[in-house]
Structures are given as C-alpha cells and as structure tokens.
Amino acid sequence: MKTPREILFERHRRAEVKLDRLRRKVLAGLPASGIAAASEFNRSEKPRIRAVLTKAWRELIWPSRRAWAGVAALWLTVGAANLAMKAGFQSPPPIGAGPAREMVQGFEEQRRLLAELLPPPQTVPPTQPTRSSARPRSEGLSTVKHC
Amino acid sequence: MLVVTECEQLPVPQARAGDPAAWDVLFRRYQLPLYVYVFELVHDEQTSLDIVQETFINAVRHIGSLRGDDKFGGWLFGIAHQKCIQRWRKHTREESALEEFGAAPPEAEAGPDDLLIRQEHEQEFMRLLNRLPPVQRSVLLLHFVEDFSIEQIAEITGAAAGTVKSRLHYAKKALRKLMENENAT
Numbered sequence: 001m002k003t004p005r006e007i008l009f010e011r012h013r014r015a016e017v018k019l020d021r022l023r024r025k026v027l028a029g030l031p032a033s034g035i036a037a038a039s040e041f042n043r044s045e046k047p048r049i050r051a052v053l054t055k056a057w058r059e060l061i062w063p064s065r066r067a068w069a070g071v072a073a074l075w076l077t078v079g080a081a082n083l084a085m086k087a088g089f090q091s092p093p094p095i096g097a098g099p100a101r102e103m104v105q106g107f108e109e110q111r112r113l114l115a116e117l118l119p120p121p122q123t124v125p126p127t128q129p130t131r132s133s134a135r136p137r138s139e140g141l142s143t144v145k146h147c
Numbered sequence: 148m149l150v151v152t153e154c155e156q157l158p159v160p161q162a163r164a165g166d167p168a169a170w171d172v173l174f175r176r177y178q179l180p181l182y183v184y185v186f187e188l189v190h191d192e193q194t195s196l197d198i199v200q201e202t203f204i205n206a207v208r209h210i211g212s213l214r215g216d217d218k219f220g221g222w223l224f225g226i227a228h229q230k231c232i233q234r235w236r237k238h239t240r241e242e243s244a245l246e247e248f249g250a251a252p253p254e255a256e257a258g259p260d261d262l263l264i265r266q267e268h269e270q271e272f273m274r275l276l277n278r279l280p281p282v283q284r285s286v287l288l289l290h291f292v293e294d295f296s297i298e299q300i301a302e303i304t305g306a307a308a309g310t311v312k313s314r315l316h317y318a319k320k321a322l323r324k325l326m327e328n329e330n331a332t
Contacts, residue, residue, distance in 0.1 A: 001263040004291040007272060008183045015192070019178040022196055026174065026203045030167055
C-alpha cells in the first residue's frame, strides 16, 4: 500500500536528472539575473547618472553661461527683494501695545482740554408734551359753535 | 523519499542575503515537489520544466516580497501556480472547467495519507486523478505533495479558505467514488 504522495514522487523520479541540470543552470545564472542584479544596479547606475549630469552641464549650461549667470542673478535679486518685503511687512501690533496706548492717551488729553475751554452745555429740561385741550374733540367743536 | 517535517529548517535567511549555497539547498528541496505539481496540472514535460525554472528565477528575484521565512514553500508553489494559470489562459479555454463547486459544509478532513492505494491500482489512481477538474486536482495535489494546510492552499491558489475546504472535500470524495466504481467493474 502506498500513499498518493509516494505514487506521485515515484512516477516523476526520472525527471530528477533534468531538474538537477535545470537547478545548476539557474544557480549559474544567479549573478546575471537575481542577486547581483540589485548590487550591480547600484554599481552601474551611479556612473550613468554622473555621465548624464556632465553631458547636460557641457551641452546646456556651459555654452550660454553668461545668460544662465544673468538669469541666476536676476532670480537671486527677486528672492532677496521678496525676503526684504516680507520682513518690512509685519503683522499689526496687538491691542494694548506701546504706540496704540500713546495715541489713546493723546486723545484723552485733547478731550480734557476741550472740556475746560468750552462752557458746559445748558441742560434743557425735557418738555412735557402739551395737549391743546384735555377735552374730547367733539366737545371742542360744540364750543366753537356756541361762540 | 522526501519526508516533509514540521521542524524542517530551511536556509531562507541566507538565501535572502544572496547566498548561492542556500539557494541550492532550497531548490534541491523543492524541485521535485514543484515539478510533480506542475506536471500533473499541465501534462507536458518541457512546459513543466520551463515553469519550474521560471519559478526558481522569480523566487530569486522577488525573495524580498516573501513575508515570513516559514512560508517559503507555499510562496514558491504560489509562483508556480500562477505560472500554470498563465499557461492555461494562454493555450486553452478551460475557464468553464475552473467553475466553482457549491460550497458544502465538509467534515473535518483527514491527512494526505488517509488514501492508501494498492500497487495494482496505482495506474488507476493516476488516471482518475487526471479526470478531476483542474481546480480540484490542483487542491488535491497541493494536499498530497506537500501536505499544505487549507490556509496555505488558499494562499497559493488565491481562493478563499472555505472554497479550498469544499474543493478538497469534493475532490477526495470524487476520487474515492471513481476508485470504487473502477474496482466494482
């Protein structure tokens, strides 16, 4: 009596020679395919990036270096001006800060002076609304008739 | 005979570090089980060898994506399984054969050795195994060849654990039934 596993493995035992060959082939190809590929990437990629940067410098920047320098200077000036403006344009001072308090004190002083110079305003007693006659309108009319 | 032991120590960390000797050990350990699994699905020697080779190369390239060294076996079979599916889709139109079976509540499954076959019935067993639909065959092979758990088979095949359980149950049942019928005639 055999288990399914035993039957399956025995049936394919002959393939082991080919599988051994295949395994050796894969292992021999390891430096080209897998493990070394990552390390080789780091090794080969750095000089490539450097070459691209050098080429860009030689072909793009260096032939018109004066123009690039002018543009760079202009940008530096704009940047500096921007920074200076930001520094000058500060946020409003908080309430109760020095200059505002002085201003309020000045106003108080002026008001006191004005109060001293000007006579005090005459107080008029509030006038009671007077009614022409306390009588009803119908009675008034009758009076006119009698006159 | 390769014996699968639970406490099997595989040099996966060394393989991660790029040690060729560690890869050699891992390939030796899995080359035949992988070949058996792939061959019984695709039924072509050269295609099977190609898939095993591609699986090994992919394993070396993508070992960084393996989460958990103890899952190396399942992960490797998962790569091979995907390669088999790619071949199926490329060369055949067996989509209908990949249809799901109804999810029945299966009983607790026994181990892969619960099915013992007499020597005179070995050929019969192989013939009947190949008569099973590919999805059932795949699950049954993973169970027989490496004694993977339901969860591991689910990870390898990309199916839900319940589906795998159901497939395994029906595959075993179908195989037993076929064998009984064959013996009766």
